[in-house]
Amino acid sequence: MTPSQSQATIDRQPVIILVRPQLGENIGAAARAMANFGLGQMRIVAPRDGWPNDKAVAAASGAEYIFDDAQLFDTAAQAVADLNLVLATSARRRDMVKPVETPVSAVALAHAALGEGGRVGIMFGPERTGLSSDEVVVADALVQVPTHPGFTSINLAQAVLLVAYEWFRLAGQATIAPHLPMAGTRPANKAELTGLFEHLESELDAAGFLLPPEKRPAMVRNLRNLFHRRELTEQDVRTLRGVVAALARRGVQSKN
């Protein structure tokens, strides 16, 4: 768990269960994906290359703390024995009457079960073959990522990432929303904008730019529209006024 997460938080999260993973790189990348989205519990079933695995640690890129609490199992059945809701990711259709969920609906199910005090696990199968039918049978539902029909095979760590990403979004921890950072300044107000426009237009009048007179209103309107479109900051306005003043001074100088 990260320093910022308590055991109580971890217990209210789905467990990520990697069943017979082949490549240490993918185990590490899965741990990293879990860390990106605040998941802390990993279970590993019969990893092909044994455990611990140096390549997994290298690929975790700083998320290897996930492995400190990871649990090792011999079979998928053992790994899910204490769980109440088990979801099995699957890239292909199974000849089974078992609900198929998307990552979005799967994490909603997980969230609901956890809210009722249940324990939830999400299984991911080996790279080449996916989960076996016997491993899928224990699951309450399948999880399929909607993909382009021409290329449905998703990398193991990529599948973990998408589920973890949707979990993080659902759990309401996603605190970044679209915004415009102000970087120490603030949006310009209308008075500041009007001051800028009048300054600019007076210099342009002096320079003979806003001619002929019958075209002046449209030219001014276009100029003002251009700046209104751009969400100018107060700093932008001061910068532009400096530009206008400098150009005006230069004009005076070049006439002398």
Added chain:
Amino acid sequence: MTPSQSQATIDRQPVIILVRPQLGENIGAAARAMANFGLGQMRIVAPRDGWPNDKAVAAASGAEYIFDDAQLFDTAAQAVADLNLVLATSARRRDMVKPVETPVSAVALAHAALGEGGRVGIMFGPERTGLSSDEVVVADALVQVPTHPGFTSINLAQAVLLVAYEWFRLAGQATIAPHLPMAGTRPANKAELTGLFEHLESELDAAGFLLPPEKRPAMVRNLRNLFHRRELTEQDVRTLRGVVAALARRGVQSKN
């Protein structure tokens, strides 16, 4: 492009631009992520280990067809020169007044710009450092993936995956919705369920299971609730009736 995608489709998609990527494995995994979500246009700016790259092909796992049409550039500025809207992914805050989008809002911007006939690119920086400030300057907006604050560094291919995934969802191509596959059967109707219950209950009455009589209504209700909860198929009902019949026969035999 995949066989199922026309050039016209590709032209209405954002271009994925990998700027100074270091590891061929990540370039390949990015191509695979693009293929998973039907994106076909990759641009590569000054890859560290040159181009083509065998590790990229290996990691693409069948998506190496993306590289056939990939374009190589020396600088990010050259790679975006023909584009109208450029988005720059960034894991960290920049000291710039530039809109910050999430993957969801970024693909919405991309979709709108493409709908107006514009060309759109999404830039991803090198693994260690991300995009330089000079590279970010040309972008109309930043894209930040909301992550757990304790672990914000996302793998290059994982970042491509999340943007491609959101693109695919927005573009309305995600055809998998939660459902219960019927695998050749259909949901049982109420008459079939009632037939099953009556069969079961008559055998249980005969076996002396539904006793004492004052508890029978509650026991029957519990049994029926159990099966109603489980979305039985018509095949399930026939199977269960077979089970009841077999047990009843066995009871008759054991009494003989």
